[in-house]
Amino acid sequence: AFQGEGSYENPAYVTVKKGDVVLDCGANLGLYSAVASREGGTVYAFEPSKFIVDKYLHITAEQNPNIFVVNRALSDKKGEAEFIVEETHLGHSRLKDEDGKRTEKVTVTTIDDYAREQKLERIDFIKADIEGAERDMLRGAIWVLKHFAPKLSVCTYHLPDDPEVLEKIIKQANPNYIIHHEPKKLYAWCR
8 A cells, every 4th residue: 555545454444363364456566465474374475567577576475384376467358458557656557548648468368267277265355456447357256256256355446436436336245245435445354
């Protein structure tokens, strides 16, 4: 978290516990992956940009236990997409929506498909900061939200209607979620 976004964890609502399976969606350099690893989590660090993965994220994974780098974007369907890499501000890299930037072709998957492919028996925590693609990522995680009910920390400042849209997707997937809004993210959990 940076620029006043606040922490990806809030002790009053959601934290990583020792042994948790964590999905770091939009891992970028792997700063949050490192935090979750040090808290005892097994982290799947999703980062679409091969440039960022090769130059930065692999180093973070080598220096922290139990971080598995997943060089894929997350959405509501599998496939390929163009991805913009902001080399001067790596945290703003995103799926392509404009011209004139460095782009990469990236592999796209869904959380539900990834969980099934990897035969994950549980997912305990999902952090998502993916530059406006959070709604599609959540639509691709309906089965996981329903069956595993992971704790969620999702950024809500990329699109003006993010708070309402993201809450609706989460509650439709699993009505047992309790949702707490902060100025730039939401935390969600089931009792």
